[in-house]
Amino acid sequence: MRPITPVIMPLLTSLLSGMAYFIAGKYGLVLAIPPGFASAVWPASGVALAAMLLYPKVSTCIGIGLGSFALNLGVMANGYTGITIDMLTLPTCIALGASVQSFIGYWLFNQLLTNTLFDSPSSIVRFTLVVSPVSCLIAASVGTGSLFGLGAIDATNIAFTWLTWWAGDTIGTLLFAPLLIILFSREKRFTRVRKWQIAVPTAAIFSGITLLFYLSTVNQREDAQRHIVDTARTFAQNLSERLSISENKLLAYNAFFNSSSVITAVDFERFSSYILKDDHVFQGVGWTPIVSAENRPLYEALAQEEISPNFVFRDLNGEGSLVTSPEQAVYYPVFYIYPLAQNEKALGLNLSSLPHRLPILLRAIATGEPLATAPITLVQSNREQKAIILYLPIFAAPPLSAKNPNIAAAGFISGVFQMQGLLDNLVDQLIERKFGLRFIDTTDANAVSTLYETPRAKLLGFQPETIPMTFGGRKLEVTVFADAEYKIGSKDWTSWSILTFGFLLAALFQAFILLITGTTENIKSEVERKTLELNKEKNSAEKANLAKTNFLNNMSHELRTPLNAVMGFIALTLKTPTSEIQRSHLSKAQLASSTLMSLINHTLDYSKIESGRIELEKISFDLNIIIDKIYVIFLNLAEEKRIFFQIHVDPSTPKRLIGDPLRLEQILINLCNNAIKFTSSGGVTLKVNSEEVDDKHIALNLKVIDSGIGIEKEQQEKIFSAFSQAEKGTKRLYGGTGLGLSICKKLVEAMDGRISLKSKINIGTQISVQLCFKVDESEDGESRNITEKYRSDDTPLKNMNILVVEDVPTNRELATYMLADFGAKVFVAENGFIAINFLKENNKIDLILMDLQMPVMDGIEATKRIIADPNTRHIPIIAMTANAISTDVNACLEVGMLDHIAKPIDEQELVKKVLKHCKTGINRV
CATH class of the missing domain: 3.30.450.350 (CHASE domain)
Structure with a gap:
């Protein structure tokens, strides 16, 4: 007796491969995009090639042909109902093309990839650029030719159908063949981990693209439905006009x-x-x-x-x-x-x-x-x-x-x-656009009469649009619907692109994964070593970045803390009886300290200037105050070099402007400092005048003229570049980093201004800046000092109980003097822990001024606990800290503080913010 196995196994292989092709093809039909009867992605082509490589060739090839025949016959016969002899030709031709394509793909794969499979870049490239696209030419050509020859498509759709068919088979092969070969392979190099590494991302991408395709087709269907509605309304309007x-x-x-x-x-x-x-x-x-x-x-x-x-x-x-x-x-x-x-x-x-x-x-x-x-x-x-x-x-x-x-x-x-x-x-136009029409008289609801109806079947899935009309006392209705040919009346390029390019990218991504995993298997130890080195470098970079951030924070705090005391006590001393000489010296020291504070702010803000994220203020300021500061700063420097420094301000220049005074001051400081540094004889002149732009704005013209060494003509174009100076020897002679003019240019451009330079060697240099400012026409500006603002009341903080939480004794003393001078009753605490205990027994505090960096308990933690306590959550809290970087300010606001006062403390700003938050109160939810 002949053995049964040799007979059953080929039949079983044919059956299984045919079923696999049929199931994959069913899914591919879901992704089909009319016109053309072709899917933009055809998973069955990948299933066919994988089956040919994994199982016996002849029986698998036969099974693929049977699966393709059954699949396409079902499409032709609309679910295998009403099958006729005439329907068998097209499925047979398409099945033949699928079988031949799978065999040619198998032959090319064996010829070009041999035993390398997908472990090397060359094998992946050959599979991607030769095996898949070349073998898939067969089914696309046979299928499209059969469709056209049997009249299923017209000549206008041949190119679209062939391109979609070929692209769909190619992408299906690229995406599914490697995946199935690796998943069902028994070779040791395809470990379980590697299979998961390939399968999971591919499945995720595949699902995502399928979802996008579904959403696109839904959107396309909605567009088609809107098209039906618009067509019906247009038709009804044209009909109504014709009746009229x-x-x-x-x-x-x-x-x-x-x-x-x-x-x-x-x-x-x-x-x-x-x-x-x-x-x-x-x-x-x-x-x-x-x-x-x-x-x-x-x-x-x-x-x-x-x-x-x-x-x-x-x-x-x-x-x-x-x-x-x-x-x-x-x-x-x-x-x-x-x-x-x-x-x-x-x-x-x-x-x-x-x-x-x-x-x-x-x-x-x-x-x-x-x-x-x-x-x-x-x-x-x-x-x-x-x-x-x-x-x-x-x-x-x-x-x-x-x-x-x-x-x-x-x-x-x-x-x-x-x-x-x-x-x-009108009806001809509808029919040409693949629409049908029903025109009825509904005057008698019990005897509706049809006036006209096109002999076309409605396309299921789309709602017809009905428009009511009246004519001659009769009630009429126009119903427009998509006919059976409407679905192939237009090409859905959006969905086609999502599928084609989406799955093509998915296939390329999968090829990339194959390459990576294959390389990983071959040089695993090398990758681990490189990964370890990269991790070390990454950690080092993160630590360096963290150190830089901590350095800026600490630098800000350490510089501002003593400067706060200097500026504060100068301000307090100026409020006491002094001689004219003492007052003059103290005023100059106050101006210099304020300028030093501005320089610290700008230095800490340089990273923002470097990255282009410059935040500009729009506040009222007194131009004369800035000019006075510049004069005080650079007069002594000029006298030390035995040159003159003079400022000429046009009397017609408005005094009060609205803009960013700190940026303007920084520009002038850099320009004047640069001019004095490179001037050994003669002197430096700052000229200030203005031109009217409109009723509310002026163009402020600033010219810094020196009699210094000058700049070579070929060097003038790059003088505003960072770390650039006129010549190599200049840095050795005069020092500096070459950042001054670069910062000036960036600030001027950020303020929508212009900066230009004129220079002659050994004669001097003139740098001109033009900036636009709004003129402040208000009578009550922010620059008035607090004593002027409260002339009628020298104690605006009278009857206010304020708790100052500060660990530095001089800062506590300074804040106490300032607040008490304006009438407040001041209580102090050395850290957050002491402040919380103090509030348990004294909850009638009107406002808390909270430092951030303190021992035992810092200001952030103390604020959280005060807000969490129902007995103290109503008390307004204002941060009073030397940490003025934006991240620190944001941290204060995020934790629940209402405002921020930077050290050194400006007593006008201090009183203004205290009054603001004590009067408005707080309602935390």
Whole structure:
């Protein structure tokens, strides 16, 4: 007996590979983008190649063909219902292409990759650039050719279909073949860890792109739905305009009748031929007079003479035949009609004999408005054609004959609106754009009548749009829907791009992962060593950055703490009786200290200048104060070098400006310092004037002129660059870093200003700066000192209990003197812990001034505990610290402090902020 296994195994392999291809193909169909019947990503191509490489070749190739055939047959037969012989050709051709492609891909893989698989860059490149794209040319070419040859696609969609098919197969192969080969491989080099490293990112990216594709198709569907709505509204508007134009043509007959002395059949035909020239809406236009029984012979005789010898009043009987009208009190005959040739059957028709016609005529007479009939089938038509007739009442008609004026009465102008002519090219435009139409009359809800309907099936999944209309007293509805061909009427390039480029990037990313993991397996120890070194360098860099940050914080604190005492006690001494000489010396020392403080601020802020993140203030300031500071600072320096330093300020220059005084002061300090440094004889002059820009702004012109060494012409272009000086020898002779002018240029540009330079060797240099400032026109500026602001009350802080939490004795003493001088009752605590214990017994404190860096408990922790305590959370807390860097200020505000006062303390700012927060109070939630 022959063994069963050799027979069963090939069958089982064919079955499993066919099922795998079928399932992957089903998923690929979900990603299909019309037109073209091709998916932008075809996972089945990757499954096919992987199966060919992992399992027996012949049976796998057969199984792939069977899976492809079954899949495409289901698509052709719409779920395997109604399968015919004619449907078998296309799936067979596509299945053949899939089988041949998988075999060619297997052959190329073995020829180019041998045993390297995906462990080397060269193997990945060959697989990406040769194996996948070349082998996938086969199925795309065979499938697209078959679709076109069998009429499934037209010539305009060949390129799109082929490109989508080829790209989909290529990306599917690139993405899924390596993944499946590695996951199902039994080779030791593909460890479990490496499989997870490849599978998890690929699955995540694949899922993400699929989600994006889904969202894109949903958005596309919403756009399509909006397109249907817009199309329906546009169609309804065009139809409404066409009805309105046609109704206006009937109204023209009213004017025609009212302006004529006699209306003959010839007159009516001539006027109608003019009005209805090139009109496709009206089947005909008629004149229907209201005729009494006694005038019937006169009308019939006139019509027989002018229109037709066979003219008589006729009724439509119950069998649908026209018979001579019996005697009745009033007739409504169709008397004139245009065009006569194609509407002759309706001539003489007594409208009162038609069902439901007389009530419409009587209601039109009663309302004076044109009224339409329900949809009818035209009597004169050789085929059934829907139409509606609009009757316009005419109340004062002229005679129809000059010989007999009695042949005149009120009547109706009627217009027969044929649906084919009314809709005409409007429907053609809809059909061309893959839309269908249903036009119905809903006046009678129990008997809805269809006026027009396109013979096209609705496309499922899209809601039709219905627009209600009214015409001639009738209720109409226009419904526009996407037909069965709408879905392939436009190319969804967005979704196509998401799938194609998304999965292409995913495939490339997977190739990158393969390369990385393969390299990792081969040189694992080297990677570990490099990683260790990189980690060390990273930690070193992080420590250096942390050290820099700590250095800036400590430097700020250490410089500001003694400077706070110097400036504070100078200010307090100035408030005591002193001689004029002492006051002059102290004032100059105060100005110099203030400038030193500005220099410290700018030095600590240099990193912001370097990175371009310069924060500019817009506050009111006194220009004279800045000029005075500059004069005090550089007069002594100039005298030491035995040169002059002078300042000329145009008297017309406004004194009070709005802008950033610290940046302006820094620019002047750098320019003047640079000029004095490079001047050995003569001197330096600062000139200040202004030009009016508009009613509220001025251009402040600053010129620093020196008689120094000058700058070579070729060096002038780079003099404003960082770490640059006029020549190499200059740095050795005069010192400096070369940052001064670079900082000036950055500050000027940040303030939207201009800076320029003129220089001649051994003659001198002139640097000009122009900055725009707003003029401060307010009478009460921020620069007034606190004693002026409170002349009527020298103790604005009277009756206020303020707790100062500060660990430095001199700072505590200084703050106590300042606050007490303005009337406050001051309590002190050496650190946060002592402050909290003090508040437990003295909770009637109005405000707390809190330092940050203190032993035992710092200001941040103390603030958190004070705010957390219901008994003390109402007390406003203001940071009073030498840490003025923005990160420290933000930390104060984030923890719950209301404001920040930088050391050295400005007593005007101190009193202003204390009053502000004591008066406004606080409400923490």
